[in-house]
Amino acid sequence: MQAQSKASASLPYKNSLQTQAKDAMNFFSRKPLMGVLLASLLMHASLVHSQIGTAQLTELPSSAPTSILIKEIADHAELMKNLETICDDVGPRLTGSQQLRTAQAWAMEKLNAYGAVDVHEEAYDLGRPWQRGIARAHLVNANGIALDIVQKAWTVGTNGVIRADVALLDVKTLDEFNAVAPTLRGKIVLVISGPKATPEQNKNIKQYSAEVNRAIHEAHFAAVLLTSDKDNGLQNMWGSPSSRFDRNAGIITSENANLLKRLLARGITPKLEMELTGNFSKESVKAYNVVADFKGTEAADEMVIIGAHLDSWDLGTGATDNGTGVVVAMEILRAMHAQGLHPKRSLRVVLFSGEEQGLLGSKAYLVKHREELAKIQAIIVQDAGSGRIMGFPDMKVEAWYTALTAAIAPAKELGAQDVIYAIGNGSDHDVFFEQGIPAFTPMQDPLDYRSHTHHSQVDTVDHVVLADLMQSAQVMAITVWGLLNGERLPHQEQSEKH
Secondary structure (H helix, E strand, O other): OOOOOOOOOOOOHHHHHHHOHHHHHHHOOOOOOOHHHHHHHHHHHHHHHOOOOOOOOOOOOOOOHHHHHHHHHHHHOOHHHHHHHHHHHHOOOOOOOHHHHHHHHHHHHHHHHOOOEEEEEEEEEEEOOEEOOOEEEEEOOOOOOEOOEEEOOOOEOOOOOEEEEEEEEEOOOHHHHHHHHHHHOOOEEEEEEOOOOOHHHHOOHHHHHHHHHHHHHHHOOOEEEEEOOOOOOOOOOOOOOOOOOOEOEEEEOHHHHHHHHHHHHOOOOOEEEEEEOOEEOOOOEEEEEEEEEEOOOOEEEEEEEEEEEOOOOOOOOOHHHHHHHHHHHHHHHHHHHHOOOOOOEEEEEEEEOOHHHOOHHHHHHHHHOHHHHHHEEEEEEOOOOOOOEEEEEOOOOHHHHHHHHHHHHHHHHHOOOEEEOOOOOOOOHHHHHOOOOOEEOOEEOOOOHHHHHOOOOOOOHHHOOHHHHHHHHHHHHHHHHHHHHOOOOOOOOHHHOO
16 A cells, blocks of 8 residues: 555454554544544454354345355465465565566466466556665764665765765755754654645645755755664655655665664764665656456446555565455456356456555546546455455445445445445556546555565565455455446546545
């Protein structure tokens, strides 16, 4: 999941829902969801979970397509096998890397085997891909320890070892930044807070961002240190071609940042040596989305898209962000094909790239498929970790609420599946929603996604609970089936969007 900043094993579901209802509000802090409603939803789910089996169905006839899908996934799912292949065999999948290309070739082969047709890649211009190198830093005074540092992605390295004093940057506006920048020239700057746009500046955010980037370059800092938003020595990663602090930028743990701040507070100026060798390739390359169809019957020209991003950050192996979303999307197609279920509308699986660099793949998809956007019934993107699905936000559109409620109804036996009046964003469905297309993302049990795995070195298969992954695949399959066969969802006019 895209974010500018974002170890223990996953908490068992029975405990996580009871203890993390409060955390749910933080988990969706980047999404304007109604935190109180979500917390209440999670607490309710914890009460009913003990009475619900993963594949238990007591109200639906066994011949119903949704019941068939649930049983097929319960009995024959390839979720964990596929996830281990993506994460343990292929590994990290930076956009523009050979590892992502390997994962895409594997995914295309699997999608063909799962009954998809017209499986293909669609290229877009990425520019020069970024490659990680060495990152190291240590104090040359005080206690002399080595810092736990990683280079911020999509940044230019230090061009050798640099040595400088550490100073703090704590500003709120561009004017404040310009006022203090001359005093920080030639120093390694630990960023506490950087310039933020005012409501007036937000009206032309591109111009404002260009002004900020120009001011940062003209400040001539020796280097920049940013801080992981996680505790217990966990790292974080972010970056894109449009990032601020796009050169000589490292990310350190919160504990290391606190050490530097304590020294400064006591009047001791920390002195650091550091080197960052990550950099850009010489040649521009193409990036790719993987697209595969499963044809419908009487309304085959209309489609429901299941989306997920196959790219990942490279500190871990991208299991919860977004390997789980990828294998769920593929599993739904596999299950429909295995059981010979043919929906009214076509199902399209799109495995995006470039999500972590600013939704690059989904933006490219919109451009390439501009002429068929009106035929999209809905897009669903699962990109919030590996926890059980609790329900969906309706994106504050009444007609979508009705359709979602009907589609998810058969999933009641899998847990408390509610549709709430809220907007969920933060992944590839965003660009579709901006075009007025029905675009949804499920609310999931947070587990340790935000606190531990998201963009960190522990985003690995170890933090995925099979029962939770199975439930999310079943709920997604039910919801997708309902949208594939339900009433046509209206698109919004641009003036109607919230």
